[in-house]
Amino acid sequence: GAGVSQSPSNKVTEKGKDVELRCDPISGHTALYWYRQSLGQGLEFLIYFQGNSAPDKSGLPSDRFSAERTGGSVSTLTIQRTQQEDSAVYLCASSRTRDTGELFFGEGSRLTVL
Amino acid sequence: DAKTTQPTSMDCAEGRAANLPCNHSTISGNEYVYWYRQIHSQGPQYIIHGLKNNETNEMASLIITEDRKSSTLILPHATLRDTAVYYCIVISSNQFYFGTGTSLTVIP
Numbered sequence: 188g189a190g191v192s193q194s195p196s197n198k199v200t201e202k203g204k205d206v207e208l209r210c211d212p213i214s215g216h217t218a219l220y221w222y223r224q225s226l227g228q229g230l231e232f233l234i235y236f237q238g239n240s241a242p243d244k245s246g247l248p249s250d251r252f253s254a255e256r257t258g259g260s261v262s263t264l265t266i267q268r269t270q271q272e273d274s275a276v277y278l279c280a281s282s283r284t285r286d287t288g289e290l291f292f293g294e295g296s297r298l299t300v301l
Numbered sequence: 302d303a304k305t306t307q308p309t310s311m312d313c314a315e316g317r318a319a320n321l322p323c324n325h326s327t328i329s330g331n332e333y334v335y336w337y338r339q340i341h342s343q344g345p346q347y348i349i350h351g352l353k354n355n356e357t358n359e360m361a362s363l364i365i366t367e368d369r370k371s372s373t374l375i376l377p378h379a380t381l382r383d384t385a386v387y388y389c390i391v392i393s394s395n396q397f398y399f400g401t402g403t404s405l406t407v408i409p
Contacts (some may be wrong), residue, residue: 191344220397222399228401229388229399229400229401229402230345230388230399232397232398232399278344278345280344280345288333288335288350288390288392288397289335289347289350290337290345290347290397291347292344292345292346293344294343294344295344
């Protein structure tokens with residue numbers, strides 16, 4: 188596709204369940220970012236992938252959160268044992284190279300933990 | 302990373318210029334200033350960026366002070382569709398910290 192694609196667009200889950208959120212970046216973009224945005228708040232950085240380098244996981248809030256990027260393209264953000272405070276919009280962005288600050292964002296995945 | 306501070310909210314009359322300030326007093330010499338905006342329920346959208354010189358594109362102008370400790374994003378003729386949250390970001394090592402931005406409301 189022409190833009191960053193995220194799925195699912197909406198996810199409602201019960202507390203304690205695991206969820207997986209998917210991001211398809213723009214073809215050829217080597218950098219990929221995950222952010223979280225709680226209602227009425229700014230964007231919270233979670234994790235950054237650049238090519239084949241080790242990801243920057245410094246923003247992950249707990250060990251229940253993990254992410255991987257397979258083949259330098261698609262990324263999956265996994266949240267284990269979800270809690271109500273995990274409810275937020277999870278945004279993925281990609282950029283052409285590590286030297287450009289022009290990020291292209293997807294529409295986000297809205298997670299609601301009941 | 303350099304931190305930025307922005308006013309929480311601003312209003313602007315439709316058709317007038319919107320001037321959005323940002324302070325980044327701890328910016329270092331090789332750090333760029335980026336501006337993004339987020340319209341309700343959408344992902345953020347890139348607007349413009351600069352290092353030292355003023356920049357202009359089809360969306361906006363960016364004025365950076367000579368000491369680089371502050372900048373102003375200018376929307377020359379604000380429209381109702383420019384109502385959004387505007388983020389000023391200083392990046393280094395590919396870390397983008399968005400903060401809470403300025404909520405701009407364009408008033409008819």
